[in-house]
Amino acid sequence: MKETPLSNCERRFLLRAIEEKKRLDGRQTYDYRNIKISFGTDYGCCIVELGKTRVLGQVSCELVSPKLNRATEGILFFNLELSQMAAPAFEPGRQSDLLVKLNRLLERCLRNSKCIDTESLCVVAGEKVWQIRVDLHLLNHDGNIIDAASIAAIVALCHFRRPDVSVQGDEVTLYTPEERDPVPLSIHHMPICVSFAFFQQGTYLLVDPNEREERVMDGLLVIAMNKHREICTIQSSGGIMLLKDQVLRCSKIAGVKVLEITELIQKALENDRKVRKEGGKYGFAESIASQRITAFKMEKAPIDTSDVEEKAEEIIAEAEPPLEVVSNPVLWTPGTAQIGEGVENSWGDLEDSEKEEEDEDGTDEAIILDSIKMDIGVEVSNIGSQDAPIVLSDSEEEEMIILEPDKNPKKIRTQTTSAKQEAPSKKPVRKRKKKRAAN
Amino acid sequence: RGSRARALPDRALVNCQYSSATFSTGERKRRPHGDRKSCEMGLQLRQTFEAAILTQLHPRSQIDIYVQVLQADGGTYAACVNAATLAVLDAGVPMRDFVCACSAGFVDSTALADLSHVEEAAGGPQLALALLPASGQIALLEMDARLHEDHLESVLEAAARAARDVHTLLDRVVRQHVREASVLLG
Numbered sequence: 001m002k003e004t005p006l007s008n009c010e011r012r013f014l015l016r017a018i019e020e021k022k023r024l025d026g027r028q029t030y031d032y033r034n035i036k037i038s039f040g041t042d043y044g045c046c047i048v049e050l051g052k053t054r055v056l057g058q059v060s061c062e063l064v065s066p067k068l069n070r071a072t073e074g075i076l077f078f079n080l081e082l083s084q085m086a087a088p089a090f091e092p093g094r095q096s097d098l099l100v101k102l103n104r105l106l107e108r109c110l111r112n113s114k115c116i117d118t119e120s121l122c123v124v125a126g127e128k129v130w131q132i133r134v135d136l137h138l139l140n141h142d143g144n145i146i147d148a149a150s151i152a153a154i155v156a157l158c159h160f161r162r163p164d165v166s167v168q169g170d171e172v173t174l175y176t177p178e179e180r181d182p183v184p185l186s187i188h189h190m191p192i193c194v195s196f197a198f199f200q201q202g203t204y205l206l207v208d209p210n211e212r213e214e215r216v217m218d219g220l221l222v223i224a225m226n227k228h229r230e231i232c233t234i235q236s237s238g239g240i241m242l243l244k245d246q247v248l249r250c251s252k253i254a255g256v257k258v259l260e261i262t263e264l265i266q267k268a269l270e271n272d273r274k275v276r277k278e279g280g281k282y283g284f285a286e287s288i289a290s291q292r293i294t295a296f297k298m299e300k301a302p303i304d305t306s307d308v309e310e311k312a313e314e315i316i317a318e319a320e321p322p323l324e325v326v327s328n329p330v331l332w333t334p335g336t337a338q339i340g341e342g343v344e345n346s347w348g349d350l351e352d353s354e355k356e357e358e359d360e361d362g363t364d365e366a367i368i369l370d371s372i373k374m375d376i377g378v379e380v381s382n383i384g385s386q387d388a389p390i391v392l393s394d395s396e397e398e399e400m401i402i403l404e405p406d407k408n409p410k411k412i413r414t415q416t417t418s419a420k421q422e423a424p425s426k427k428p429v430r431k432r433k434k435k436r437a438a439n
Numbered sequence: 440r441g442s443r444a445r446a447l448p449d450r451a452l453v454n455c456q457y458s459s460a461t462f463s464t465g466e467r468k469r470r471p472h473g474d475r476k477s478c479e480m481g482l483q484l485r486q487t488f489e490a491a492i493l494t495q496l497h498p499r500s501q502i503d504i505y506v507q508v509l510q511a512d513g514g515t516y517a518a519c520v521n522a523a524t525l526a527v528l529d530a531g532v533p534m535r536d537f538v539c540a541c542s543a544g545f546v547d548s549t550a551l552a553d554l555s556h557v558e559e560a561a562g563g564p565q566l567a568l569a570l571l572p573a574s575g576q577i578a579l580l581e582m583d584a585r586l587h588e589d590h591l592e593s594v595l596e597a598a599a600r601a602a603r604d605v606h607t608l609l610d611r612v613v614r615q616h617v618r619e620a621s622v623l624l625g
Contacts, residue, residue, distance in 0.1 A: 069466075097482060104479040112583045114562075221580075231591060234566075234582035237483075239490040241576035244595055251588050 003089035006215050014216045018204050032208045037268040041283035044160030048152040052142035055149050057156035058135045066129040074121020075131040078107050080149055087141040109191050109224040113232035117186040123165050143210035150193040191232040192261050193224040194254040198240045223254040227262040450494035452501045455484035459508035487569045487579045493533045513556040514542040516567045539605040540569040543598035550593045552601035568598040572606040
């Protein structure tokens, strides 16, 4: 699918909000979104969630023969894939620019900075070395793929254990995980990318842009650092013009952010290691349970309730007095009563849902959504303030809501406990509604 | 290779392609173009020149810049940018300013400007900087390998100074060429 273009008013809105130092999700200019790291059952598998951006990282290893000009070094291979489920705009043939950019940036960040000791991956010089392959898959795109991907890559590498090998003369024995515990990789440092988005020709800057902010930004500056404040990679992209002091300032901010993120990563790795050692349950299934997929969770937002009382009193004062209850029920048989008249039988129109119901009383009728409840007692209720929808029953099924009740008091329906009324069930319904057949 | 579909209604499209000959490096390269590194170089060149060329003056057009490296001895990006600047100026495409680029590195607590292949292969930090000299704005900044934050400023400064020197040279060459050309034209 082609990417939906961003409307001009949305663009203006975002830019104006940024000028006023406001972000749509309430963050400050230098705030990151929530980072969540979860590990799978295999060593080397992890999912990193940066806000809603999700990246899955998986590390695997293989014994191969080394490159000719680097006979004593292992091989590192990185691959980031933009899965089609990440965004509707990602299609198999269409993503090449972004893909190349991200992949090259990741490669430079992780390989050229020598975060992994490749010499330790050598088994037999010139013949057998370990090839470590890091596969990253973007599962959901909500901005700032590069940060999430770099965190996922480094976490997966730190988490990974390779099988143990021993060399005796010419013999190379590869031990399975059951024979000997797998060995972690030797990682010198953890480079983490921090992205800065620039707006209005470099006047405003935001850390960790989300997807909307990325669409309206002028350009992006990515700085990869480790916790020792060494810069591993800098890359400026987009058409922005930077000044030297902007770059220096960004590198200072990046230093602070990287420290926080590195702490978080260490904690997550430590937790997982503890759980595994104690024999507890680990893996993705454990991390999902706490989120309760079946329930929507809404984060509590602080609301200012200081003037609620005054507002409530104002509303009550302005509301009109409740309308009169319609009385005079007509008793047909014991147990069957009717209040109001209803309209003629339109059961025959049930199948034909396109046609609107016959409408005797003209066009401005009350729109009534109804359902007939058999077992739940409902009392005749007064119609309260004019425009508020009134719930007449506390059934979990469709609730009866009366809008504009003052127009046609005749149309007010009530239900008695044992009521099974045919006539009122053929209420004129403006819009086609599923009729709950009284049965 | 300009497709109607990609034309932008308000500005020109800049398309850059980077290709290095198979004999350009010490060992013969098998894939001159189409590999990831060449794609990335092309993207970076495009980004640099989109910022420098006044694209608003040529809506619905496409400007193609093809760069071919014949011999690579370090600083290929910088050389490509400088060459492309001259080419674009010679073609008469309006630009904001010269785009001058230079690479820089850091060895033994000294910042070095314009690294050669041997210095790059040594594995130290390398920085590539493309600059618009008049305003000092950075069109592209790219750095590899580990460099401590405190040294960043000195390396940036070295690269910027070298880029300005390149600018003086390019300026002189362009003016001389125009003078000669106008003499020939009478």
